[in-house]
Amino acid sequence: MSRHxxxxxxxxxxxxLALVLSLVPxxxxxxxxxxxxxxxxVIYWALEAPERMGLGRAFLLGxxxxxxxxxxxxxxxxxxxxxxxxxxRLRSRMRFFPMPQQALAVAAxxxxxxLLLLMLRAFAGEAHAGWTWWVSPLVGMLAWPWLFLGLDLxxxxxxxxxx
Amino acid sequence: MPGPVPDTAPLFAEPxxxxxxxxxxxxxxxxxxxADHRGHYLEGVRQAAARLTGPLYSVxxxxxxxxxxxxxxxxDRSELxxxxxxxxxxxxxxxxxLARLSAVQDQNTRLRELLAARTRLxxxxxxxxxxxxxxxxxxxxxxxxxxxEDGIRSGQAVMDARxxxxxxxxxxxxxxxxxxxxxxGHAIPVRVVRTGLRTIAYGxxxxxxxxxxxxxxxxxxRPGDALVSSGLGGNFPAGLPVGLVRQVEPDDSATFxxxxxxxxxxxxxxxxxxxxxxxxxxLRAPGYPDTPMSGPPxxxxxPAVSADGALEDAAPPVPATAPQ
Numbered sequence: 001m002s003r004h005x006x007x008x009x010x011x012x013x014x015x016x017l018a019l020v021l022s023l024v025p026x027x028x029x030x031x032x033x034x035x036x037x038x039x040x041x042v043i044y045w046a047l048e049a050p051e052r053m054g055l056g057r058a059f060l061l062g063x064x065x066x067x068x069x070x071x072x073x074x075x076x077x078x079x080x081x082x083x084x085x086x087x088x089r090l091r092s093r094m095r096f097f098p099m100p101q102q103a104l105a106v107a108a109x110x111x112x113x114x115l116l117l118l119m120l121r122a123f124a125g126e127a128h129a130g131w132t133w134w135v136s137p138l139v140g141m142l143a144w145p146w147l148f149l150g151l152d153l154x155x156x157x158x159x160x161x162x163x
Numbered sequence: 164m165p166g167p168v169p170d171t172a173p174l175f176a177e178p179x180x181x182x183x184x185x186x187x188x189x190x191x192x193x194x195x196x197x198a199d200h201r202g203h204y205l206e207g208v209r210q211a212a213a214r215l216t217g218p219l220y221s222v223x224x225x226x227x228x229x230x231x232x233x234x235x236x237x238x239d240r241s242e243l244x245x246x247x248x249x250x251x252x253x254x255x256x257x258x259x260x261l262a263r264l265s266a267v268q269d270q271n272t273r274l275r276e277l278l279a280a281r282t283r284l285x286x287x288x289x290x291x292x293x294x295x296x297x298x299x300x301x302x303x304x305x306x307x308x309x310x311x312e313d314g315i316r317s318g319q320a321v322m323d324a325r326x327x328x329x330x331x332x333x334x335x336x337x338x339x340x341x342x343x344x345x346x347x348g349h350a351i352p353v354r355v356v357r358t359g360l361r362t363i364a365y366g367x368x369x370x371x372x373x374x375x376x377x378x379x380x381x382x383x384x385r386p387g388d389a390l391v392s393s394g395l396g397g398n399f400p401a402g403l404p405v406g407l408v409r410q411v412e413p414d415d416s417a418t419f420x421x422x423x424x425x426x427x428x429x430x431x432x433x434x435x436x437x438x439x440x441x442x443x444x445x446l447r448a449p450g451y452p453d454t455p456m457s458g459p460p461x462x463x464x465x466p467a468v469s470a471d472g473a474l475e476d477a478a479p480p481v482p483a484t485a486p487q
Contacts, residue, residue: 023223023296031300055188062192067212068219069298070306070333070340073205074195081188124200126302126347130368133301 006158011052014041014151015061019068032132035140038065039113042080043106043144044151046087047095058084075120079113086112099145106144110137213335220296220306220338227295287440289314291321294338301368303329303343303430309438310337318398320439326404326427327351327392328436343430344405345370353405354393358383361393364405370430373406375422376414384422385411400439 018037026034038061045053062077069076086109087094094105114137118128198204291309298304309315311334319331321341329349333340344351349366353375360382364373378384388408394401406424414421 020219020223023220023298025223025227025295025297026300031297034297034300055184059188059192063195067209068216070209070304071299071302072196073199073208074192077195078189078192081185081192085185120196 007155010151010154010158011045011049014044017041019065022065023068032135033139035136035143036079036110036113038062038076038080039083039110040106040140040144040147042084043087043109044148046084047091048152048155050088050091053084054088055081055084072120072124075117078120079116082116083109083113099148102148103141103144107137107141110140113137209333210335213338217335217338220294224295288437289440290435291315291339291438292435293341298340302348303346303366303368303370304332305329305341305343307331307339307341307436307438308337310335310339312336314440315339315438320392320399320403321436322403322439323428323434323436325429326406327399328426328428328430330398331438341436343370344373344426344428345430351399351405352393352395353390354401355384355408356389356391358388360384361395364390364424371425372409373424373426375408375424376419378420378422380413380418380420382420384408384420390424 018041021037058080059077062080065076066073291307294306294308296306317334321328329341329343331339332342345366347366347368350363353364354361362375364375367374390405392399392403404427406426408422408424410423
């Protein structure tokens, strides 16, 4: 079943890339623009291949992300589980949204995630960062179509070759 | 897994994302967070993970290092010569200043001997490199290339050529995490050089700004005042340059004054920094908690040992017990 293995590579590769992208340094002024790459990848796989992105996977992925960024352990887990749950619930609708609408839905998901993170940080007693806090979901929205089409293209490329 | 597995949605009943699962996972995440935040029970997990994440950090930092190397390779010769000349000049200035300072230091030790004061504890520093890895843009934390194996300990102060940058909050075998004084969760006890006023400078989350809230109206503080670390709290040696007061204004309650300051240190993410080895560390009571953030600095009544004047002459040490 090399087809399956190939698409598994895409799965693993997309996650690895998201982890790396979340660490890649940007110029200081552009730091707040960095989208929540892990969240976006979780949205994609929960949408396209839910058998691969259950709540458990999302949780583990979050732990990996937290260990990597040295943040509070469990923080990204909670965020990713919340994202995965919402996507899996709305999946049947979201899959058939036209692209702009889907991008908007992604922005809403990421915005919700920002709100959740703000609550978590407030519990930990950290100050609020100001308006730049809310910019990253918009960048995520802009990145979504490219990521979606790119990964879809990669996966469909592999299909006929192996058929 | 044999058999054709469809890439797209299975039509059968969707497994394992019922509300019960959600609640269970959220609860688990909550427990993990509390265990990590409150109890630091998960240090073992972090240490184990550090073995895996370490190489990854190096890989991620590689492009930036490569870019630096490439820049050095293609930089114009004349530009290099220019840079070289500039550095020579700086070195000359620094040496001149050092010569003067060593004289002052000699004098200082002699005076201290006269006063029969306890021997001043020296300040040793170690060079460490910052790694080009962005941990979280909203938290000012930087990865340092150097960890427990290099003798770095949690709580050590870190500075660059101009002033205090922050302190070490987490140590792994070969890496450590530096929290900048501008991190929203950081506070550093400071002293106004001109008046000796002691207060606390909090990070704001903006790279160029420190906040000094709750200063009484009667206190004498104004823009242009230099701030040095006061040495209270014991994490930062006294007398290190911290920042310059930029703005003073009444706060929202109009009962206190609030000052904003610009840190001296360049809060850049690349380059090299000095990790200070404070020998007081050895004398510290074993029960002293190493948590660097928060906590009133007065909680630890350490003797206000004046720091090594040799680090910066802009900050004449004014010991708390100064005569007259």
